[in-house]
Amino acid sequence: MDGRFIKEVSIDWNVIEEHSYLREIPALHFDDSIVFDHKVTFFVGENGSGKSTLLEGIAVAYGFNPEGGTKNYNFTTYDSHSELYHSIRLTKGIRRPQGSYFLRAESFYNVASKAEDYRDNEPIEVYYARYGGKSFHQQSHGESFLALIQGNFVGNGIYLLDEPEAALSPQRQLTLLLEIDKLTRQGAQFIIASHSPILLGLPDAQILSFDEGEIQPCDYVETESYQVTEMFINNREYFLKRLLSNE
DSSP: OOSSEEEEEEEOOSSSTTTTTGGGGGOOOSOOOOESSSSSEEEEEESSSSHHHHHHHHHHHTOOOOOOOTOOOOSSSOOOTTTHHHHHEEOOOOSSSSSSEEOOOOGGGHHHHHHHHHGGGGOHHHHHTTTSSSSSSOOOHHHHHHHHHHOOOOOEEEOOOOEEGGGOOOHHHHHHHHHHHHHHHOOOEEEEEOOTGGGGOOOOOOEEEEEGOOEEEEOOSHHHHHHHHHHHHHHHHHHHHHHHOOO
């Protein structure tokens, strides 16, 4: 059975304002549609290439709150999301997900603050038991990230993650990689914008590069994240000598 919850995405540019900054992001002007034919899809590319913009547009078009959370979250602390979601056209799978979450590193503090407001009448100790045994705000940024994922993400779910490595040490990134692999084996789908050479190394993932002004598939070793990291680790002294000599 096809387990993808989001199968395809396209953009109707007739809906976008004529002078919108979105029209100045070359990679978003892709032909036809993007097909998600793997359980995990990574968006990679330089800052400003459009990967997080597209991920946000997909998330909001799917029904997520722009700042993150489950589809039941409905709040705003700063209305900064783009109009792209109005133009997003999604092709969804036939199954309904059992779990869902839009996780963004930049606004997770706001989501964590709202999480306790949304626990309804659930006893606080029962609520905390799912998230490391204490409030998100009593944990480090990285600890709260993993506590959320390990306590809230389930198989047969759809999860959109925007640069989740921002809060995680290399060791915790490996832990996240293991969690993603475990959940996909249970039927989950992930779409992730990332710069992490650790996360990008997940076997059998689809990697879509937003560099060079277009969205195109690429291999792990072709990503800039891998190449720059490998260059620095294997040639650190030479790399730094050349880099710092230009100051």
